[in-house]
Amino acid sequence: MSHGFSTEWLVEKARARRALQNPQPQRDQELPLGRGDAGKAGGLPKIVVRFIGCRVRPLDPDNFAGSVKDLLDGLRHAGLIPGDEPWKIKLETEQRRVQSLDEEVTQIEIEFPTTG
Numbered sequence: 429m430s431h432g433f434s435t436e437w438l439v440e441k442a443r444a445r446r447a448l449q450n451p452q453p454q455r456d457q458e459l460p461l462g463r464g465d466a467g468k469a470g471g472l473p474k475i476v477v478r479f480i481g482c483r484v485r486p487l488d489p490d491n492f493a494g495s496v497k498d499l500l501d502g503l504r505h506a507g508l509i510p511g512d513e514p515w516k517i518k519l520e521t522e523q524r525r526v527q528s529l530d531e532e533v534t535q536i537e538i539e540f541p542t543t544g
Contacts, residue, residue, distance in 0.1 A: 473541030475509055478520040480535040486523040493521045499536065508538065 479496040481487065487495070500519070503509045510516060526532060 472515065474516060474518045475541065476518045476520060476537075476539040477503065477509060477512075478522070478537040478539070480537070481521070481523040482526045482531060482533050482535065483523060484526055484529055484532060486525060489521070489523075492523055493519075496521060496534075499534070503536070503538070 477500065479492075479499065481492050481495075486492070496519075500512050504512050512519075
């Protein structure tokens with residue numbers, strides 16, 4: 429039994445409904461909450477959060493970067509950083525090889541932008 433609706437019509441209606449529910453800003457339109465220029469020259473300065481993994485056997489870069497998520501959330505929950513959104517922080521990860529398991533640590537460096 430056919431309802432008389434074409435697939436193209438249904439797809440177009442779904443797209444239109446999604447566009448109304450989640451409007452996307454135009455290229456020259458300001459993003460909500462004043463985030464349009466964050467990170468660009470003249471925008472809001474970002475806090476640099478750097479995780480340095482010191483390991484006998486360094487991890488794959490993507491595994492190490494993924495492993496710092498809980499640490500980053502902890503920094504946010506402790507109030508050491510105002511948030512972990514990409515317009516507020518610049519996340520950096522690096523790894524260094526150490527000689528023994530006793531030397532294995534994860535160092536966290538936080539660089540706040542200077543004002544003035």
